[in-house]
Amino acid sequence: MALINYAKREINLKIVYYGPAFSGKTTCIQYIYDRLDSRFKGKLITLATEYDRTLFFDFLPMELGEIRGFKVRIHLYTVPGQVYYNASRRIILRGADGIVFVADSQKERRRDNIISMENLKSNLSTYGLTLHDIPYVLMYNKRDLTNILSREELDHDLNIDSVPTFESIAIRGIGVLESLKSITKSILKVYYSRSS
Amino acid sequence: MGRFLKLGENGNNERNISLPMERIRIYGERFERIKSNIDKLLQESDAKCAILIDKAGAPVAYSGDLSGIDIESFSALVAANFAATAEIASLVGEQDFETLYHQGETHNLYFQFVTKGIVLAVIFDRRTSLGLVRIKTENTAKAISSIIDEIFKQAESESSNVEVEPHREIPDITHDIEQDFDRLFGN
């Protein structure tokens, strides 16, 4: 749910990083935070356990700048991937404008990716939404490891809608900004087509 | 949610996205009315400041002495916290979760549900009392709630008009975004 304030000429967008536990969602948002020019970033908030697993969410506000007379603000969130934190995932998904699904490329995580995607669909449905109602992109993360699924296998499991996909190594920042840029474009295209 | 606008095809590798209708569009006059309701609340209750927060955790409008408060972080945390507490309440069978109060050493926080996932957060100190803040906040929430309802009603009627319109040309904003990203990440 984008908040479009014509009085203040502002658009607020919410992007949620989703995916199975340990896939690299927090690493992505941390990298974005580190790379952002300090003039455009807010505080990075991470609500995590003492072992760095996301407990509720990570939050990073950033200011994209002015596009066609509107100041665009983007709020990035990550959800906790661990299965039993589903109530938290549902809450954070509320009002999302776009999703970056971070899959773990490792072979032994194949099932977890699929379960997480099913979980995403089921949580969206509690808000009356399907994956067809919201822009999303896929990150195939941890491409630096050896025992990994091929791109085709990951596409087969997760990319039923032929959305943009990115092979990434989040710990080195590879593919992180590209996927953020891609989802931002997809969301803004939807909104600008309605407000121009 | 549940009703969507259909958009046209927008080129390669992108799907036909239908847009969730429940985005909030706030125009000048209604924004001013929301803001003046918040101003009035602060005057009448002697609270320090108040922030209206949408269900996605973004600040919609605010007023008062906000010095030292990171408004965006505050809003994100309040929205998540309020939603989480509402879920906790429903686990014990409480369906109508409306308010949340936190008493601190110098600052007290009072959160009031408005409508459609929107929350009004009020920060106050010893200059006033919880009783007064509670009553005034409730009145303000009612007033704002009817403005928000107007906004949603208008969006609904607009969207039913829009659906019969032919799809408009989608402006190419790709270039703008490329530039913005370059600037943000300094390359």
Ligand SMILES: Nc1nc2c(ncn2[C@@H]2O[C@H](COP(=O)(O)OP(=O)(O)OP(=O)(O)O)[C@@H](O)[C@H]2O)c(=O)[nH]1
């Ligand atoms: N080898 C490798 N490790 C990665 C990569 N991305 C993240 N990691 C590591 O994977 C682990 C989990 O990363 P997080 O970012 O915390 O994962 P998460 O998805 O936020 O996990 P939850 O919060 O539990 O859902 C960390 O030890 C990261 O350093 C990558 O591209 N390659």
Ligand SMILES: [Mg+2]
């Ligand atoms: Mg995490």
